[in-house]
Amino acid sequence: MHEDRAQHEPGVLNPELDAALRQHARRRLLGRGEQLYAFGSVPDALFCVEEGVLRLSVTSPEGRESVLSMVTQNQWFGEASLFSGEPRGNDAMAIVASAVLIVPAAAVHQLVDHRPDFLLQFLAMMGRRYRMILSRMDDTVLRPLPARLAREVLQAHGRELAAAGPHHPVTLRFSQEEMSQMLGASRQSINRLLKQWERGGAIEVAYRSLTVLDPEALRLLTERDEG
Known part of the structure; x- marks a missing residue:
């Protein structure tokens, strides 16, 4: 079932890469409304929701918030900024009490250096996210x-x-x-x-x-x- 999910869902990786990342992860507990990271922060880690739900959003200068997506159990996120090296492009906040796995950037890069096929998995995941965003934009218009x-x-x-x-x-x-x-x-x-x-x-x-x-x-x- 996990293999099938990795083919279709944003944020889900194949079992081998998922397990490899978890070996390098530490666990952080978040209370409801607690922020994991802020817009513009340094991309120093990759994240996975172990329990709960996180909200990814951006806020305009006028204070209007736009929700980009909800990240749920066993979904990874934060990879785009991690690989581009650019500051985080959104805020991440727990909307219920949650547990998040945090994998340091150095560990992610080391895995990819030793297993180039893992990089293809990340690229596929980013492609699914991009397709989801385009689909949502089309829905809004059509x-x-x-x-x-x-x-x-x-x-x-x-x-x-x-x-x-x-x-x-x-x-x-x-x-x-x-x-x-x-x-x-x-x-x-x-x-x-x-x-x-x-x-x-x-x-x-x-x-x-x-x-x-x-x-x-x-x-x-x-x-x-x-x-």
């Missing part, structure tokens, strides 16, 4: 909000299933404010859609969480809005 929101919920649902194993229903850590920032929509619009889907039996909404009851209903929503 697809209506219901389809975009349903897609984000389904993707989070799929990640949770892959990490925890197949079980139903799946409960996701979910913030309407963060989702509105990610999709470029108002919080009121997100709330209205969630309530509508809840009445239809597709999901159940609670404080900072969302339970997927009927994934197929959400999938049909995306297909209907595409058509």
Whole structure:
């Protein structure tokens, strides 16, 4: 299953490289709202979420925050700045109590020097991230909000299933404010859609969480809005 995930999901590496990196990692615990690193900081490590969820975001000079992505269990991140040598291009913050694995930059470079094929794995992972960003940009321009929101919920649902194993229903850590920032929509619009889907039996909404009851209903929503 891990091999299949590495072929499709941003942040997931093949088992051999994943295991090699973990041998050099130290573990850091983060409380909810605690920052892992800040925009402009030195790229001195590679990171992996062991437990919890981290938010990657940027903030405009006017103070408006835009969420780039949520990083979940067993996903690596921070590789772009690590290899380019440029300062971090975003903030990283835990949105729930989390545990993060930290691999020093020197250890990453040493692994790549001894195993050039590992570098290809990192390049493939960066390519998946780039494709995800382009897809999200296309969605913002071409697809209506219901389809975009349903897609984000389904993707989070799929990640949770892959990490925890197949079980139903799946409960996701979910913030309407963060989702509105990610999709470029108002919080009121997100709330209205969630309530509508809840009445239809597709999901159940609670404080900072969302339970997927009927994934197929959400999938049909995306297909209907595409058509």
